[in-house]
Amino acid sequence: MRRITTDPEAFDAFDALYRAHVDAVTRFLARRIDDPHTVADLVAEVFVAALDSSHTYRAERGGELAWLYGVARNILSAERRRAFKWARLTARISGSRLLEPDDLARMEEKIDAESAGRRALQAMAGLPKSERAVLELVAIDQLTVAEAAAALGIRQGTARVRLHRARRGLSLVMEGTS
Known part of the structure; x- marks a missing residue:
């Protein structure tokens, strides 16, 4: 991926990146967030952040989607921190970001389609955060271990151990609930 922010011709490349991966990034976030407005906002933030940090992309560390998932995880973490702080400061969040009715319906369909993924994430909630992150990327988001390692900024061997x-751990949790 070329340096989009410094190469005017690279905007076509960014457009292609967006079109190729917007649905995957939306699904990634819809598995973790159930509000269509927030999902739409975060998808936009991921691609703005990707545009701003395109110079950090290294193809040898993983594909574009793995890199975008890493960006999305960072955006999601920041959003969760922000929401937690906001919830502490206010009893009720007022106002709503508006989507067109058709956009809202499509976003709700995507969120509904990812409900099984959200249930799987809930089952994994008892796992240590570092292990859960690798499992989510490999089992749910369909990244390879190498791509998951790149998205998390860890070595492949470390990712393999955490995945195992x-x-x-998930097997033990599932045995306990059956």
Whole structure:
């Protein structure tokens, strides 16, 4: 990926990146957030952040989607921190970001389609955060171990160990609930 922010011709490349991966990024966020307005905002933030940080992309560390998932995880973490702080400061969040009715309906369909993914994430909630992150990226988001490692900024060997532990831990949790 070329440096989009400094190369005017690279805007076409960014457009292609957006079109190729917007649905995957939307699904990634819809599995983790159930509000269509927030999902739409975060998808936009991911691609703005990708535009701003396009110079950090390294193809040898993983594909574009793995990189975008890493960006999305950072955006999601920042959003959760912001929401937690806001909830502490106010009893009720007022105002709503508006979407057109058709956009809202499409976003609700995507969120509904990802309900199984949200249930799986809830089952994984008891796992340590580092193990859960690798498992989510590999099992739910369909990244390779190498791509998950790149998205998390860890070594492949570390990712493999965490994935093994997460699968073993999830197996124990699932046995306990059956």
